[in-house]
Amino acid sequence: MEIIRKTGPYIKDDNNTTKIMFNLLISLFPIILFTFYKNGIIPFYEGKTNVIEMFYPLIFIITGALTSFVTETIYFKLFLKIDNNQLLSTVKRSYAIFPGLFLSLVLPINTPITILILGSFIATLVGKLLFGGFGNNIFNPALIGALFITSAYSIIIANNGGYLNKLELDTISGATPLANTSLVEGIGTYQELVSPYGTLKDFFIGFIPGSVGETSAFLCLVAFIYLTYTKVIKWRIPTVYISTVFLMTYIIGAYNDLGIWYPLFQILSGGLFFGAVFMATDPVTSPTTPIGQVIYGMFLGILTVIFRYMTSYPEGVLTSILTMNMFVFIIDRICSKARFNFSKSKYLFIACWSLIIIVSMFIATSFNKDSTETDPNFNIISKDVSNNKISYVVTQKGYVGNIKASVTVDDGKIIDFKVIEQNESFYSKIESDDYINTLIKGQDNLESIDTLSGVTVTSSALKRLLINTIKDYKNGSKENIINEDTNNSRNNFEIIKMEDNNDEKIYYASNLGFRGKIILKITVLDKTITKIEIDSSNEDYMEQMIDSGFFDNLVNNQNNIDSVDAVSGATVSSNAVKELLKKFIKEYEEYKNE
Known part of the structure; x- marks a missing residue:
């Protein structure tokens, strides 16, 4: 009898890579059609765009995918010297369109096409090909491209309209829902966070400002069900990720007497559903073990909450996923041993649950302040009093650091407002839009003045600075002070x-x-x-x-x-x-x- 020796694997799954990527593409079609409807058809129907502009969302998405395809084709031909007869099949096996396709879906609709092309090139080359191509990348390629674009070209995108489509530019003040959370005082209310954009139903369906393909939680949920059923993704990462964010924000909201709407607002805003379903589940850059996927999802949720509440970046999903990509091999190494001995992973679970409780309570208590307390981000450095005229030097926390300004108030009116020192990233937009004079002219109703798209945190800080200064003036304190920080x-x-x-x-x-x-x-x-x-x-x-x-x-x-x-x-x-x-x-x- 002849003995034949073969190497494994011996058990094969019908769900091969080509079928997986095809199902992934199918799951994206409803999202692509929705973004065409929301950002193209509706503005056209309302008379805000012409026929060509109506098709811009589709052109935008196709451009990103095509750029990645061309980049990989040139790379294989020039650098890997792939023969012409095998070039097309090699590019096809590399699934070249996906870095640019996903990148186009996570960018603002008003990103210039040239920047999208550059970002797709970076995502494909740096995020994928330089690591060895399909299956070898450490980081999610599309998020590498998104990080590059947001770091280098945010001000250009903001000046071009940012996240708002042509209709939203006329109906919404300028901030996305999550960016708006940094503009309100304290933790916010339903009227401040949800009402400007409709109801939570609008959040769930996707009729809110946001990236091209990220706004519809409903369609992301449909995609999650389809991809789980077809075994393209594992259910653990998205479920645990979103549940962790929900639990932590529920604790934060409940401690501050907010209802169930608050955690729902947090999970339905931004790109959480899209990131959890499509980005965090990338099989190349996510854990393969079941326990590892649970740990991975928990840490993603913790990091997202930390980034949203404790940094100047209100979104948090992109940075959380890229951060956790670095630790996938460690999680898999630990959790592969825990498949048959759960105790080997217990310390990771203890760390996760401890962080969930500690971080949630820390953030919750930081918002739970006495209403009589002054704004902790505002400080009076000096105050020069002459009759009813008071000249202030004050600081207000901005996007990067403190903004220092001089404000002169005479008989209750601001007669002079100058910024002395600032390190804000995009302050040039404040100057080009003459926002300082806008605030001075609208000083009788500062709360009603819109912030500037693209510099929402900085413009909000300037507005809060004036509000706090006027509040001090009206409180009747007329003493000259030089408030020096003894430590500095x-x-x-x-x-x-x-x-x-x-x-x-x-x-x-x-x-x-x-x-x-x-x-x-x-x-x-x-x-x-x-x-x-x-x-x-x-x-x-x-x-x-x-x-x-x-x-x-x-x-x-x-x-x-x-x-x-x-x-x-x-x-x-x-x-x-x-x-x-x-x-x-x-x-x-x-x-x-x-």
Whole structure:
């Protein structure tokens, strides 16, 4: 008897790769048709677009898929030297259209075609081909392309209309539902978060602003059922992912006396359903073990909630999936051993449940504040009072960091508003849209002023800054203050340089003033200050301080700086100069004591 030896596998599944990808494409067709209806047909029917623009959503999607196909074809031909006879079959086996196809579905509808083409090229080349092609990539290629585009071209997309189609540009203020959560005070209410976009039914069906193919949770749910039935994806990752976000946001909402609508709002907003069904289940970049898939889904949910509530990025799905892609091999290694010994994975489950409870309660309690408390993101640095006129220097937390501004209020009206310091990523749009003057003109009803699409967090911060300043003015506090952070006061003060001039030593020292840095030129002879001059300053009242003899008084009373009165009408600026001089003297006290 002849013995024939063969290598495994011996049990084969009829669900081969070609069939899997075909079923995946079928599941996307309803979503593609819906985006054509929502972003093409409805705006055309309402008279907002012409016939060519009506077909733009389909052109957009086809362009992304075609770019990926062409990129892989050129790569196989030029770099891998694939023969012409085998080129088409090789590209076909690589399922080349999918990186660009998925990328087009997760981008804003107003992304310029040229940027989509570049993003599809990056997604295909960097996210897929450089890792070795189909089946070898570590990260989801479409999300690599999306990350590249959002990092490099957000301001261009925002200026082009952002996430809003032609009809939504006329009917919605500019922010997507999740971006809107950062614009409301506190955790928000149903009227603030849901009502501007309709009802939760509109969220479920998909008639809300968002990426091209991500808005319809209903169609994503249909796709989930179909893909699970055809064994294209495993049910665990999407189910656990969405359930984790629901549970955590339910805890956050319940602690703040919000109903079941709040977690529903969170899971129906943004790209959570689309990401959970299509992106997180990518068989190449997700765990293969059942326990690993559960752990993976739980961590995705935890990260999404963290990104949404504790960072400046309100979406969270893209970054969560890319982050967890890096840990798939670790999860699979641990959980492969746990298939027959669950105790080997118990510490991962303990970590997940601990994080769910701790993170949820931390976020929940951070929103549960006494209504009488002031905005924790707002700070008054200084306040210069002259009768009914108050000049403020204040800060408000923006998108990147604190925005520092000067605000002058006279008889309850804002007469001047200038931004002194800011590090916002897209502040140029604030300037180009003249948003500062818009706020000044609309100061009687600031809450009704729309934020700017693409810079929603920054424009909202500027609006909150004025609201908080006016609130302080109306509270009736008329005391001059210089509110210095003792932990940072030394950081504000700096000896820039020292020059020798025979027996004299000339120091250049700086400190924070009313409108930025004040730099003094201080001359020291025999360890005594003999002269104080202004080297650099943006203060408005320096001439008044010089004419009043203020600097001569400081020299004459250098042993008791506090005895020198501030200059009337320039209280904050003169007090800032006094503080600078006091710090200088303290810094070099040893010269006096020797």
